[in-house]
Amino acid sequence: MSPQTPTLFSTSLISSTIQAQLPEGYKLRPLEITDYSKGFYDCLAGLTVVGKVSEQSFQQTFEQMRRCGDVYHIVVIEELAEKRIVATGTLIVEQKFLRGCAKAGHIEDIVVHDSQRGKKFGIRLIDQLKHIGTMVGCYKLLLTCSESNEAFYGKSGFVRKDLHMAVYLNSDSTPATAAIVTPVVVPSTTAATATTSIASSSSTTALGAVTANSNSITDTTPTTTTMSVKARTVSIEALSASMESIMVK
Numbered sequence: 001m002s003p004q005t006p007t008l009f010s011t012s013l014i015s016s017t018i019q020a021q022l023p024e025g026y027k028l029r030p031l032e033i034t035d036y037s038k039g040f041y042d043c044l045a046g047l048t049v050v051g052k053v054s055e056q057s058f059q060q061t062f063e064q065m066r067r068c069g070d071v072y073h074i075v076v077i078e079e080l081a082e083k084r085i086v087a088t089g090t091l092i093v094e095q096k097f098l099r100g101c102a103k104a105g106h107i108e109d110i111v112v113h114d115s116q117r118g119k120k121f122g123i124r125l126i127d128q129l130k131h132i133g134t135m136v137g138c139y140k141l142l143l144t145c146s147e148s149n150e151a152f153y154g155k156s157g158f159v160r161k162d163l164h165m166a167v168y169l170n171s172d173s174t175p176a177t178a179a180i181v182t183p184v185v186v187p188s189t190t191a192a193t194a195t196t197s198i199a200s201s202s203s204t205t206a207l208g209a210v211t212a213n214s215n216s217i218t219d220t221t222p223t224t225t226t227m228s229v230k231a232r233t234v235s236i237e238a239l240s241a242s243m244e245s246i247m248v249k
Helices: 040-044 055-067 121-135 147-154 225-248
Strands: 026-030 072-079 084-095 103-112 138-144 158-161 184-187
Touching: 040 084, 040 103, 055 072, 072 121, 084 121, 103 121, 121 138, 147 158
Parallel strands: 103 138
Antiparallel strands: 026 072, 072 084, 084 103, 158 184
16 A cells, blocks of 8 residues: 655645535645645746746755645645646645634635636635634634725625734845735624734635736835935034033033
């Protein structure tokens, strides 16, 4: 008997009800260590830049995530006949000290391959991640999405809440300044104390029949580098003058 392929999290967290809603020939399951060869990165490339990742690096990262226990939950939909990944989404569980050491979930990297649009895979992924969040005890889920995807997430019970901002560190391809992104989307629940807020990833594409654009951030603020340097110079000179005045007194 061949050993079972390692999965990122327990298959017991996959909803049979949601699986039954998929078209025939597709399987909803946890990410597996062999999915590098099944086009996992080809699918992710429809979302944003993935960079150059070797199979060894993928497997090392997979094992690192797996050792974290109930933290990383990457769900995929596999087209069985082609043995390829056609959709994926992630739920990251954050342990808090707040609310009696509660857990919050963060939904990221929702993407459906261009060839699979119109099959409601985006909705199935969100439903599955909400199911996992409930099973592991999250009191809320958070996601960030572009305004063009707000209606899509609204169908899953999410509403606007607060504002999301981002700063990109040590990146040559992304503005290094803080940028305002779209509002966080929150799903309402019947429990008054457990308002579930979902946030999709900053760049979410091909959600079911919805065509989504990458939520790239562009800083259109005029460049003020020269002004800032001059301002700093004046401030330093003023400070030096003040210090000399104090020493004279």
